[in-house]
Amino acid sequence: MKNLRTTYRFRFLLLLVLFILLALGSFWLLQVMHKNTEDSLPKPARTEPDYYVEHFNYVQMSPTGQPRYNIAGDLLTHNPVNDSFDVQKPVIHSLDKEKPPMNLVADRGMIEDNNSKVHLYGNVNADRPKTPKADNFHLKTEYLLLLPDDDIMESDKPVEITLGLSTLNGTGMHFNNSTRELKLFSKVRGVLRSTPRVAADEAKK
């Protein structure tokens, strides 16, 4: 007699498991169907700009809340594809107090990598006025990559640079405005004029 109860119980458990599986199976099927419809219709990638700003002035603050640099321009358009900005007639000023101020002007600019890379195209002029600490610095080129956060300027195009009284031309350049180190990579042609001796002698007298 006893084993009859166990056989009933065994058969009952078997049925129970079967029904649970059936329920889960149908739930799983529903999920698959639902997911499929979502993937098969991907949203068309949006290439046109999604907003633009006219006559803007964008100021980037440093972690301590001091203004670090500002980018102004006639027109800023945002491209959602790579989250970059195109700027017409960009004007960039560094507002950092310790470092010598630098101003940049160009025909066109492109800002990417959430404002860590600024590409400048078309008669780019960078200018650092003479300060007691640093000589004047002026740069003219057709393309310039500016990394405002680490104050570095790079270009692979011919550049004309005036540093103090000396003029340097070359192709390919790397300039670090904080350590004030300039590297020219090829076809260098420089005229080094030191401060006129007469003035220097007077300074000594």
Place this chain on the structure above:
Amino acid sequence: EKADSEKPTLIDSDTLTYDDVKQVNVATGNVVLTRGTLVMHADRVVVTTDPSGYQFATLYADPGKLATFRQKRDGGPDLWIDGHAERIEYDGKTEVTKLFSKAQMRRLQGDKPTDEVNGEFISYDSRTEFYSVNNTVNGVSEAGKGRIRAVIQPRPKVTTP
């Protein structure tokens, strides 16, 4: 030539590093340094400017090659002086050119050498056009260190009419 001292220094090279803080610039890759009539060739040149504006240039030649310099001399048309060495130091303040190791210096009339001097160390003061030769690189002659060879051409007798 004395007029050279007022002229700016021109540099042609493959690469250039200019350190604005330390006022040092290093040019590498067949460097041509020109200042008035003074023309220097080397593979690596370090030019430093002191606060009062004097420039000092040190020219290094790649191993096996030589740095050369050539300058016009005052006192007569077409008088030149040229020289080469493994290392040349040019002091813009005293206008003294120092040539180190395997140094040779020649005075030329046009391109015909009149005097020629070889030694380990030659220093040439372009203001007084005086040069001294020593047989050790540190500029002091020591016995048994090496011979100085100088060839001094006789001055052509001025034929009085």
